[in-house]
Amino acid sequence: MITLDQVSKSYDSGKTFAVCELSLEVAEGETLALLGSSGCGKTTTLKMINRLIEPSGGRIEIDGRDVMKQDPIALRRRIGFAIQHIGLFPHMTVGRNVAVVPRLLGWGEQRIADRVDELLTMVGLEPGEFRGRFPSQLSGGQCQRVGVARALASDPPIVLMDEPFGALDPITREQLQNEFLELESEIRKTVLFVTHDVFEAVKVGDRVAILNEGRLQQLASPRELVESPANEFVDQFLGRHRFQLSLLTRTVGSVLGEMEIDMARPPAERPGDFLSVRSSLIEALDLFKRSGAKAAHAYDRQRFVGHLAKRQLLAAISQVLGEA
Amino acid sequence: MTEFLREYGWDMLRLLGDHMLLTFLALLISCAIALPLGVILARSRHRRLAAVVLGIANVFQPIPSLALVALVGVVFIYLDLPTIGMLPGLVALIAYAVLPVLRNTYTGLRQVDPTIIEVATGMGMRPRQVLFQVELPLALPVIMAGIRIATVWTIGVATLVSLIGAHSLGDLIFRGLSRSRIGLVLGGALPAVGLALLFDWVLGKAEKSLMPKGMDQSGKASGNREESIVAASSKRVLVVVLVAALLIAAGALVAWRLADRPDVYVGGKDFTEQLLLGEIMAILVEEHTSLSVGQRPYLGGTMVCFNGLRRGDLDVYAEYTGTGLVNILDEPAVGDPNEAYRTVRDQFAAKYDLVWLKPLGFNNTYTLALRRKQAEPLGLRTFSDLAGHLRSGKAPQLTAGFTAEFLDRPDGYKGLAKAHDLSFPAEPRQLDPGLMYKACAEGSVDVICAFATDGRIAAFDLVTLEDDKGFFPPYQAAPLVRGETLRKHPQLEAVLNRLAGRIDDETMRSLNYQVDRKDNPRRARDVAREFLRKARLID
Numbered sequence: 087m088i089t090l091d092q093v094s095k096s097y098d099s100g101k102t103f104a105v106c107e108l109s110l111e112v113a114e115g116e117t118l119a120l121l122g123s124s125g126c127g128k129t130t131t132l133k134m135i136n137r138l139i140e141p142s143g144g145r146i147e148i149d150g151r152d153v154m155k156q157d158p159i160a161l162r163r164r165i166g167f168a169i170q171h172i173g174l175f176p177h178m179t180v181g182r183n184v185a186v187v188p189r190l191l192g193w194g195e196q197r198i199a200d201r202v203d204e205l206l207t208m209v210g211l212e213p214g215e216f217r218g219r220f221p222s223q224l225s226g227g228q229c230q231r232v233g234v235a236r237a238l239a240s241d242p243p244i245v246l247m248d249e250p251f252g253a254l255d256p257i258t259r260e261q262l263q264n265e266f267l268e269l270e271s272e273i274r275k276t277v278l279f280v281t282h283d284v285f286e287a288v289k290v291g292d293r294v295a296i297l298n299e300g301r302l303q304q305l306a307s308p309r310e311l312v313e314s315p316a317n318e319f320v321d322q323f324l325g326r327h328r329f330q331l332s333l334l335t336r337t338v339g340s341v342l343g344e345m346e347i348d349m350a351r352p353p354a355e356r357p358g359d360f361l362s363v364r365s366s367l368i369e370a371l372d373l374f375k376r377s378g379a380k381a382a383h384a385y386d387r388q389r390f391v392g393h394l395a396k397r398q399l400l401a402a403i404s405q406v407l408g409e410a
Numbered sequence: 411m412t413e414f415l416r417e418y419g420w421d422m423l424r425l426l427g428d429h430m431l432l433t434f435l436a437l438l439i440s441c442a443i444a445l446p447l448g449v450i451l452a453r454s455r456h457r458r459l460a461a462v463v464l465g466i467a468n469v470f471q472p473i474p475s476l477a478l479v480a481l482v483g484v485v486f487i488y489l490d491l492p493t494i495g496m497l498p499g500l501v502a503l504i505a506y507a508v509l510p511v512l513r514n515t516y517t518g519l520r521q522v523d524p525t526i527i528e529v530a531t532g533m534g535m536r537p538r539q540v541l542f543q544v545e546l547p548l549a550l551p552v553i554m555a556g557i558r559i560a561t562v563w564t565i566g567v568a569t570l571v572s573l574i575g576a577h578s579l580g581d582l583i584f585r586g587l588s589r590s591r592i593g594l595v596l597g598g599a600l601p602a603v604g605l606a607l608l609f610d611w612v613l614g615k616a617e618k619s620l621m622p623k624g625m626d627q628s629g630k631a632s633g634n635r636e637e638s639i640v641a642a643s644s645k646r647v648l649v650v651v652l653v654a655a656l657l658i659a660a661g662a663l664v665a666w667r668l669a670d671r672p673d674v675y676v677g678g679k680d681f682t683e684q685l686l687l688g689e690i691m692a693i694l695v696e697e698h699t700s701l702s703v704g705q706r707p708y709l710g711g712t713m714v715c716f717n718g719l720r721r722g723d724l725d726v727y728a729e730y731t732g733t734g735l736v737n738i739l740d741e742p743a744v745g746d747p748n749e750a751y752r753t754v755r756d757q758f759a760a761k762y763d764l765v766w767l768k769p770l771g772f773n774n775t776y777t778l779a780l781r782r783k784q785a786e787p788l789g790l791r792t793f794s795d796l797a798g799h800l801r802s803g804k805a806p807q808l809t810a811g812f813t814a815e816f817l818d819r820p821d822g823y824k825g826l827a828k829a830h831d832l833s834f835p836a837e838p839r840q841l842d843p844g845l846m847y848k849a850c851a852e853g854s855v856d857v858i859c860a861f862a863t864d865g866r867i868a869a870f871d872l873v874t875l876e877d878d879k880g881f882f883p884p885y886q887a888a889p890l891v892r893g894e895t896l897r898k899h900p901q902l903e904a905v906l907n908r909l910a911g912r913i914d915d916e917t918m919r920s921l922n923y924q925v926d927r928k929d930n931p932r933r934a935r936d937v938a939r940e941f942l943r944k945a946r947l948i949d
Contacts, residue, residue, distance in 0.1 A: 167529065169529055169532075177548055
């Protein structure tokens with residue numbers, strides 16, 4: 087658990103603030119999206135947690151311990167860190183990049199090697215093919231996967247991610263976001279995820295904290311944020327994409343939860359086209375458009391949870407339309 | 411070619427070794443200074459500090475390398491350090507080589523993407539780990555480029571430190587230049603060029619083996635995890651062992667060189683006459699005493715020799731009274747040779763504890779020269795004879811050709827014309843010193859200026875006129891010895907004074923000629939020995 091209590095950062099001894107009296111909590115296993123336009127203080131907030139930046143005031147605690155009273159080196163080695171411009175070391179192989187923190191922690195060679203292979207597999211890179219490659223030989227998406235694997239290398243309970251998918255093309259980004267959600271639902275890390283993209287924030291965040299000029303504007307679940315903005319700024323920030331965002335913040339799971347679940351006839355194998363309970367209504371629409379089917383299978387990871395009928399989906403969308 | 415190699419091959423090999431040693435040590439020490447300094451500067455928060463230090467290092471760069479070599483000599487006098495030999499040469503080279511290494515280390519480190527450094531820090535690397543695992547590997551190509559620049563520069567500048575008595579291939583080059591022997595110049599210059607190419611190639615190889623593979627866009631994907639880890643560390647061990655071995659070898663060589671100080675160092679400036687006088691004095695001392703004698707020939711000018719003598723880097727060299735008076739004591743020239751000699755003898759003893767022994771006999775001053783075939787029928791023996799002939803207007807009408815310096819100096823042609831009422835019907839032509847003697851011999855001009863003992867006077871069958879009014883200040887040569895050396899080895903005085911009055915203008919000219927002549931030039935040592943034998947100064 088990460089707790090920020092009245093945290094401020096000023097670079098000119100109090101005349102202006104990059105971050106001003108920010109208080110929030112990231113619960114164990116939660117993904118909190120820090121959302122705002124550039125210069126709003128979201129990256130500063132992130133870097134204060136692993137002490138790349140020292141706060142000017144307030145208190146930051148991890149599991150109840152003040153970070154300022156801890157050795158910054160040891161602190162950082164317990165926190166996963168991934169950033170936007172990939173930040174892979176160009177002079178190290180993929181394997182060496184992923185192994186950086188385990189090496190710093192002094193793991194044995196065999197344990198490191200096993201862990202590297204395990205992580206590469208986890209992020210969808212075949213270890214035999216990729217571990218000996220250099221970053222210059224990877225695509226942007228592959229680099230980001232390595233970046234995520236590296237952040238998770240020592241299995242840290244907390245992961246800080248600063249726009250990790252920011253430099254990718256939209257298709258690759260969406261793919262990586264989905265993979266991240268799948269991964270996160272498995273490994274349940276406490277994640278602080280910085281982004282300027284409202285779609286990404288509502289998609290990956292269990293909750294979203296929206297910042298402006300260093301001050302917290304609203305901290306809420308994606309759905310609450312979209313449906314009841316706390317102030318003018320949040321309202322402006324969500325802008326004209328309100329309806330789209332509403333569809334994005336509602337998951338297949340929430341629709342199924344409200345409906346009567348048809349548990350009949352689970353298929354023997356997970357089909358190629360399926361919905362996750364975490365898929366948004368937009369993705370569900372996409373799937374129906376693509377497949378032309380009347381109903382789709384819904385899964386929570388490998389577990390079949392039921393069928394979602396096209397008719398049910400459209401009803402849910404009509405309801406959102408009515409609200410908006 | 412084969413003859414050249416037989417004569418100078420051994421010298422070339424020895425000097426090549428000296429050159430490599432000098433270059434290697436200078437580079438090693440420069441790196442030892444510049445690499446840590448560059449790291450400190452690049453990581454310092456005080457940007458201004460970096461600007462100041464790089465500024466200071468930059469100051470050395472526009473100083474012409476020759477001037478820097480001289481500057482080190484001057485600074486070393488104040489620090490009371492040796493001004494002749496390997497140490498000042500090494501320091502001059504280091505002063506030169508530090509900058510490119512320092513600048514490239516600094517720039518290389520500053521060029522590393524700050525995001526990469528932040529990630530490394532954010533992952534929990536200590537500053538030292540960030541430096542060694544991330545910053546330095548990424549800056550390596552730039553740093554290596556700096557070292558390669560420094561190497562090529564150092565090899566070039568190392569030829570110049572010959573002038574302060576640090577042995578290098580420059581010894582051959584300067585010997586060749588002063589004697590117009592292109593073969594010798596090439597014998598020094600070509601190996602230096604080869605050396606530069608070789609060192610650059612070796613460093614290129616080293617760079618490639620040290621270079622992180624990912625930096626090389628063509629780096630092949632290798633699926634073998636062990637390979638990248640093990641190979642890197644064994645390579646590093648190899649490099650460390652290699653550097654350590656070279657270091658020990660170089661250290662031993664330097665220690666051996668420094669421990670090898672002979673009882674008496676005989677020096678000389680960078681022209682043939684000085685080389686000969688050095689050989690003559692050295693052979694004489696070797697033959698008549700039990701002292702060990704070392705030679706430091708071809709030093710870059712009067713001040714290098716004089717300062718070396720004061721410091722004790724030399725014990726004796728031949729100096730000229732006029733030079734002592736004007737260049738060292740900064741006094742006006744004196745016409746009377748005896749008065750000039752007395753003045754320098756007394757003042758040098760009082761001021762510097764340096765002893766002028768008895769003059770050798772010749773007077774290497776400016777004079778005028780003509781073709782023997784022309785001067786003798788006209789009966790021209792003195793400056794006054796010449797002035798008289800010119801005033802009489804009789805045939806033949808003589809023409810003159812002088813060097814730019816002689817035309818320009820107030821104590822050159824202008825003063826001479828006034829003192830001897832000398833005027834040529836046509837304005838004297840300005841001639842290149844290298845071509846002047848030939849021009850006279852071939853009859854393009856009739857009268858030229860010359861140094862009285864120049865070997866070419868004999869070579870071209872010219873005669874010199876006597877300065878019967880004593881217009882040109884005397885430049886009598888005499889051994890100049892450290893007082894301390896004489897007290898330690900009192901026998902030196904009597905031995906060197908055996909040369910008193912034994913070398914007149916004619917003799918010196920002939921000795922110079924034998925070394926300088928184009929056809930079948932002889933080695934200075936052989937010429938010196940032969941002279942001493944004929945003069946019955948040695949057996």
